[in-house]
Each structure stands twice: as C-alpha cells, then as structure tokens.
Amino acid sequence: MDFSRVFNEAMPFLWDGLRVTAIVSIVSIAIGMVIGLLICLMKMSKFVVPRAIAGVYIWIIRGTPMLVQAFIVFYGIPLLIQLFTPFRMDATTAGIITLSLNAGAYLAEIYRGGIMAVPKGQSEAARSLGLSKAQTMWKVVLPQAFKFSIPSLVNQFIITIKDTSILAMIGLPEIVNKAKTYVGSTYVYFETYMVVAVMYLAIISVLMIISNYIEKKLKYEGKKKQS
Amino acid sequence: MTNINKNNEKVVVTNLHKYFDHIEVLTGIDATIYEGEVVCVIGPSGSGKSTFLRCLNKLEDATDGTIIIDGFDITDKKIDINKVRENIGMVFQQFNLFANMNVLKNIMMAPVSLKKMTKEEAEKKAMELLERVGLADKAHAFPGELSGGQQQRVAIARALAMNPDIMLFDEPTSALDPEMVGEVLDVMKELAAEGMTMIVVTHEMGFAREVADRVLFMADGVIMEQGTPEELFGNPQNPRTQDFLSKVL
Numbered sequence: 347m348d349f350s351r352v353f354n355e356a357m358p359f360l361w362d363g364l365r366v367t368a369i370v371s372i373v374s375i376a377i378g379m380v381i382g383l384l385i386c387l388m389k390m391s392k393f394v395v396p397r398a399i400a401g402v403y404i405w406i407i408r409g410t411p412m413l414v415q416a417f418i419v420f421y422g423i424p425l426l427i428q429l430f431t432p433f434r435m436d437a438t439t440a441g442i443i444t445l446s447l448n449a450g451a452y453l454a455e456i457y458r459g460g461i462m463a464v465p466k467g468q469s470e471a472a473r474s475l476g477l478s479k480a481q482t483m484w485k486v487v488l489p490q491a492f493k494f495s496i497p498s499l500v501n502q503f504i505i506t507i508k509d510t511s512i513l514a515m516i517g518l519p520e521i522v523n524k525a526k527t528y529v530g531s532t533y534v535y536f537e538t539y540m541v542v543a544v545m546y547l548a549i550i551s552v553l554m555i556i557s558n559y560i561e562k563k564l565k566y567e568g569k570k571k572q573s
Numbered sequence: 574m575t576n577i578n579k580n581n582e583k584v585v586v587t588n589l590h591k592y593f594d595h596i597e598v599l600t601g602i603d604a605t606i607y608e609g610e611v612v613c614v615i616g617p618s619g620s621g622k623s624t625f626l627r628c629l630n631k632l633e634d635a636t637d638g639t640i641i642i643d644g645f646d647i648t649d650k651k652i653d654i655n656k657v658r659e660n661i662g663m664v665f666q667q668f669n670l671f672a673n674m675n676v677l678k679n680i681m682m683a684p685v686s687l688k689k690m691t692k693e694e695a696e697k698k699a700m701e702l703l704e705r706v707g708l709a710d711k712a713h714a715f716p717g718e719l720s721g722g723q724q725q726r727v728a729i730a731r732a733l734a735m736n737p738d739i740m741l742f743d744e745p746t747s748a749l750d751p752e753m754v755g756e757v758l759d760v761m762k763e764l765a766a767e768g769m770t771m772i773v774v775t776h777e778m779g780f781a782r783e784v785a786d787r788v789l790f791m792a793d794g795v796i797m798e799q800g801t802p803e804e805l806f807g808n809p810q811n812p813r814t815q816d817f818l819s820k821v822l
Contacts, residue, residue: 470632471669471728475683475735476659485682489673 352537356528363524364545370438370520371507371549374445378506381446382453387483389458400454407451413512416444420516441513441520449506456498460491493564500557504550521545576768577786581608582641583739583770584629589638591624591794598624600794602638608738611771613781613802616791617817622774625791626743629772630654630661642739659687662732666744668724670716670731676703677712680731689735702730706760722753729760740764742773778821782806790814 385403388396407415420440427433464487472482492499514523525542529535584606591599598621606612614622627633628640631647631654639648645657671679680699684690690698703709706726716724725745732740742761746754758780765771765784775781781788781802788805790798790813798811806822809815 467669474663
C-alpha cells in the first residue's frame with residue numbers, strides 16, 4: 347500500500363478532475379431541471395403535439411445508453427454540422443449536453459410523479475378563488491410537488507454526478523479520466539481508485555447533507571415558521 | 574331571514590344535466606337563488622348535491638343546460654370563468670387549505686395574485702377576517718398544525734378575502750369531529766345574518782332548519798321538493814322526502 351505516493355503524485359491531477367466533475371455535474375443538473383420541468387409540463391398538457399414531443403424525448407433518452415448518446419453528441423453531431431459549416435465541439439460541452447438531456451428525461455418523470463401526488467383539492471381550491479391554471483400550478487401545485495419529489499430528485503442528482511465518469515470515454519478530463527491516465531504509467535491501481543472512490547463519496551455526502559437540510563426546511567406541517 | 578332581494582337573481586340554473594361517462598348524475602335541475610338568500614341542499618348520498626354545487630363554479634362542467642351567475646352564463650365557453658369565480662367563494666368538505674403556506678398566506682394569496690389588493694391591504698383584510706373567525710393568533714401557523722374546525726374557519730376566511738357575493742359550502746362540517754361542528758356553523762350563521770348569498774350542501778338538519786331561507790331536497794339527480802324549512806321539515810309532501818327525513822331526524 348502506497349497511499350503517500352498517490353497523494354504526492356496524483357492528487358494534483360485528481361483535484362483538477364474533481365473540479366471538472368463538480369462543474370459538469372452542477373451545470374448539467376441545473377439545465378436538466380429546467381428541461382425536466384418543461385418536458386413534464388408538456389407531457390401533462392391537454393394538447394397532443396407537446397405531449398407527443400415529450401413522450402418521444404423521454405422514450406429515446408431512457409431507451410438508449412448514455413454512453414451511446416455521448417458518442418452521438420461528441421462524434422456524430424459535429425460531423426453532421428461540419429457538412430455545412432466548420433465546427434468543433436469540446437468534450438465538456440458534449441458532456442454537459444448529454445448529461446442534461448439525460449437528467450431532463452428522468453427529472454420530467456420525477457416531477458410528474460410529484461405533481462400527481464398533490465391532492466386534487468389543492469388545485470380545486472385555488473381555481474375556485476379565481477386563479478388561472480398557470481397561477482395554480484406555480485403557486486400551489488409545483489411547490490408541493492417539489493417537496494414530494496425531493497427524495498427522487500436527490501437520487502437522480504447522485505446518478506448524474508456518478509454518470510460524469512462515463513464521459514471519460516469521450517475524453518472529458520474528470521476524475522476517472524485523470525486517474526486512468528495516472529495508473530496507466532504507474533500501475534498503482536488500488537490506491538488511486540480508492541482515493542477516487544472516496545472523492546465521489548465525499549461529493550455525494552455533501553449533496554445528501556444539503557438535501558436533508560432542504561427537506562427539513564420545507565417540512566411545513568407541524569412546524570412553526572417565524573416571520 | 575329577512576334580507577332577500579327578489580329583484581336580483583344571483584344564480585339561475587335551467588335544465589342542468591351532468592353525465593360522468595355514461596352515468597347521469599344530474600337529470601334536469603332548475604333553480605333560482607336570490608341575493609341574500611340562504612339555501613340548504615339536503616338529500617341522501619349519491620343524489621348529486623355536491624355535483625350540483627360544483628357545477629355552479631364550473632369545477633364540474635355541465636353536460637347540458639345553462640347556469641347564469643350574476644348575469645354571466647358560465648356554460649358559455651367564451652365567458653372568462655376565472656373572473657366569475659372571483660365572486661364565488663367555495664368551502665370544501667376537506668378544507669383544502671394550501672399546505673405549503675401559513676394561514677396568513679393562504680388568505681392573502683388570491684387577492685394579491687389576482688391584483689385585487691396590495692400586500693398590505695390583503696394582510697390587513699386577512700387579519701380582520703381571522704379576527705372575525707376567532708383565529709388571529711394562528712396567522713403564522715401552518716394548516717397541518719390546526720384542528721379540523723380551525724382549518725375550516727380559515728378556509729371560510731380565505732374565501733371571504735376575495736369579497737365574494739355568493740358563497741358555496743360543500744358539506745363543510747362532514748369531515749369534522751363532532752365537537753368542532755358548532756364553531757364552523759357559528760361562523761356560517763354570522764355570515765348568513767350579514768346577508769351573504771349562501772348555498773350550503775349539508776347533513777346538518779339543525780342548521781338548515783335554523784338558518785336556511787329555503788331548503789332543497791335532492792334525490793336521483795333532481796330537486797324533488799323545496800320550500801321553507803317549516804314546510805319541508807314540518808310537512809314534507811314527497812314520499813322520498815318523508816322517507817329521508819324519517820331516517821335523519
């Protein structure tokens with residue numbers, strides 16, 4: 347066991363990788379949450395066209411492996427665009443596009459579950475006061491749906507963070523990619539990957555602490571609020 | 574009661590039919606309700622009382638017939654139902670207070686969101702209403718912290734915050750523990766005494782007898798019989814009414 351060697355030699359690389367992992371995860375989750383909400387509302391629309399678009403989107407994303415999607419976004423689409431105009435895509439952009447499209451599809455279904463869990467009486471009460479459908483959605487249904495969704499949302503965030511490692515395959519310089527490069531020349535597999543594992547564990551622990559805090563904060567029933 | 578204005582028809586329902594899939598729940602209802610009138614709707618479960626009430630603010634779409642509220646035909650698709658609903662308060666059996674807001678926000682939300690009042694005006698109005706239903710000290714509590722009776726009084730205050738001129742009550746005391754029924758009925762009695770036009774679906778025969786100007790007895794999706802409480806409770810004519818009253822009184 348030679349952890350001190352890994353700490354001395356590999357840590358600088360791994361820290362760089364960790365930063366890329368964190369940035370790509372955060373940006374993708376943020377974009378994915380917006381895409382997810384949009385797709386969710388489209389899927390719950392009373393009109394056929396948005397419903398169909400959302401359905402096809404979710405079907406394709408969930409029905410294909412993310413690695414294949416990443417290859418298509420990184421290698422395939424630039425080739426297609428290059429037929430018309432000079433174009434380059436870097437691995438970070440491709441990674442963020444893939445991850446956010448992916449998270450968006452799953453988050454859409456998570457939101458939809460949350461919305462369906464809000465009792466019908468809540469929106470009936472809002473509509474009976476004269477609020478429009480949109481106002482009812484924003485002020486009454488979505489805040490409650492969000493609360494119901496938190497456990498599944500966090501689950502999806504964790505999956506998205508860990509899925510960044512798949513993007514090593516398109517050359518995204520994240521933790522696993524950096525580790526691979528390092529062990530390729532030094533062969534200290536065990537120690538390096540143990541450190542990588544601990545780094546993931548650390549990020550996800552932070553996420554869990556934050557989500558527990560938010561969940562407590564949003565637990566309005568049986569809690570007095572100072573204002 | 575005394576303050577009925579027979580020249581002002583608040584609600585005019587003509588030949589109202591309602592189907593759920595292929596089941597006809599309302600089979601032709603005609604009713605006119607005047608300004609200031611308190612109308613109680615009674616009848617066995619499944620008689621269509623709640624459906625009738627929910628048609629009046631379009632929580633249920635009428636299948637056939639017309640419903641005119643304050644001169645607006647709400648069965649006309651061109652009518653902006655949200656505008657009409659601003660003048661119709663509704664109180665539900667399950668209270669339906671917004672679980673994500675405290676009591677004050679529950680009451681202020683609609684007037685502020687619909688730009689009827691500024692935040693300050695709405696808060697002042699909310700506190701007045703809470704005072705009136707005896708819950709001013711609960712302004713910052715969340716619905717989950719209140720008893721059923723308290724929640725229902727807040728729900729009444731929330732509906733009143735929009736200054737409606739018609740109030741619909743859908744079995745407002747049916748989900749309450751018996752000892753809490755009185756506090757809600759007291760608020761409703763006060764409201765009736767102030768001249769609010771009220772349509773109340775209820776199983777509280779005592780309330781109907783004491784407060785109603787008119788009682789409608791519904792069965793099988795129609796109004797079988799109607800009259801003043803004295804007429805309907807004292808001398809029911811229809812055998813169905815007699816049968817129902819013999820079971821509940």
